Amino acid sequence: MSDDPSMKPMFRLDHKVALVTGAARGIGAATARTLARQGARIAAADIDFEGAKALVREIGNRAQAFAANLAKVEECRALVAAVAERFGRIDILVNNAGICPTQPFGTATEADWDTLMNVNARSQYFLMQTVCPVMKKQGGGRIINLSSAAGRVGSVLNASIYSGTKAAILMISKSIAREVAGDGILVNCVAPGPIKTDIQRNLPADRLKAACDQIPLKRFGEPEEVAAVIAFLASDESSFCTGATFDVNGGWFML
Template sequence: MRLNNKVAVITGSGSGMGRAAALRFAAEGAAVVLADVNDTALDEVCAEIDSAGGKAVSFRADVSSAADVEAMVKAAEDSFGGVDVLYNNAGYWRYAVDGYQVGETDAPSPLLTEDMWDRTIDINLKGTYLGARFGIPALRRRGGGVIINCSSVAAFRVGHGASDAYTAAKGGVLALTRSLAVEHAPENIRVNCIVPGPIATPLVERMPAEDRDAFAKYVPLGRWGTAEDIANMALFLASDESSFCTGQTFIVDGGYLAL
């Protein structure tokens, strides 16, 4: 019960890493506010937490919308009395299974269109900013708390056919994390960033099996990570066990960046 009596808001919690974190946080005693654009997925995760004896409410929110994020935080305070943990997990990367197509995927420039740039930056980077903008006042009202942001190994390692918008957005999340951590440390608000490596999420399942197998060879531990691997790190950062950690980057990649 490491999060007993805590209230956690998790964006992108309808599936993948967000879903795994929501289930883990609830099992550790947190009241969880689930936020996603997929109502059906939210209802399923909420029902799973309820059936296990946990506490959760769902709220449909597009993290690129200031009105949605503000309402999401208000819903958490109205439902559970405040916010102790904000996990900015929601992300977006339009993976091209059949090769890069102009206007359809986050591609290398000049194939990358302005619309796709805007959408990728808005969800990944602006969404993190909006979470902080509306989440920090709620954390202040509780006397402090935790923000967890989500970046990617793409911010560190760029390969052939790099996705320019995604790489730029996730690099920005790292910088924003450091800035927020320094600014708000005097208010007892800790801000850290998780950097997932190759993680087997529903998005990855769209990749051809041979591509997934080939990529695993670049991971020293020899496998894709799981959403639960990331949830374990998020739990550590949300709990008092990480009370002296702020402004830091926590890489969970099976050794991928060590090569």
């Protein structure tokens, strides 16, 4: 390889450790594969431990699976401790685990509210709170939080609580980005539009079709197209990005 610095490959993640939540499938699995391809070692966390282990078998010995129900704060904290112990460092946190049940506003319950807030928003908050001291000690890090187009413009799929969790993440991320910038930690959000994953399985097909018709690129996204943006944000090349939200939605909403 050339010694010319201008020829240095971009977006490499060699010697970095990435903790990816919700890594068993969908955007999380695509992200884990992409970051591994860029050279990172991967901690693949999921409530679906068998799925996470299957992904790790595919990636190889630079990855390890971790079981965690991130709806529970103590499991968020224990996960970060276990990953830091296993790998000795954590450079990248991808807060991806999430759920998207739909429930019309009129019939949503307190339990629906608590479950969605805990899995989608509270988990991201306490994973960040636990990982930041680890990153600070190392001199910095990257945090990428999965929001959603629903968190930018509201849900079109009877998922009002979901959209609230995803909007909360945007403002929480901006606020924390300011607090930890001095520690070299950059915090950004990615807001996907409709992406072809299992999360859409409970959503009404007619509404998904209507959403697709409104997308200028006339298709849903692939998980790998979200993972590519996450890989950029995880890399050294994103060094002047913090507190930002990156829309990956085929032009569905242009904010």
